[in-house]
Amino acid sequence: MILFAMLLSLATVAGQQSPASSGDEISVVGTKLRKLQLDLNVDGGRLSGCRAKVSSGDRFIDEAACDSARSCVAKRSSARIGLMTCINDGVVAAVARERAKEESRNAEN
Secondary structure, three states, rough: OOEEEOOOOHHHHHHOOOOOHHHHHHHHHHHHHHOEEEEEEEOOOOOEEEEEOOOOOOOOHHHHHHHHHHHHHHOOOOOOOHHHHHHHHHHHHHHHEEEEEEEEHHHOO
């Protein structure tokens, strides 16, 4: 079993936010991701466990990171830099989807 401790970087996340994102939102997500460290248990090329070793302080982001890790490991993105980039991409996409849902709900009201 291989144990990874990963620090998801602010630079990758901030560079991949959509242009329509507010600077404040990018800063908040980036600050949270900067704190996040994941313990990933990879066994035989499969993710057998994921937990936030150090939480981002946002349960949604922590869970999105582990969900992304499952998908990334399944895609064989196991090189450390490739895996971190894949997880970052997944978290950014999850935050964007959640933001779009909230905007849709707000527009309906």
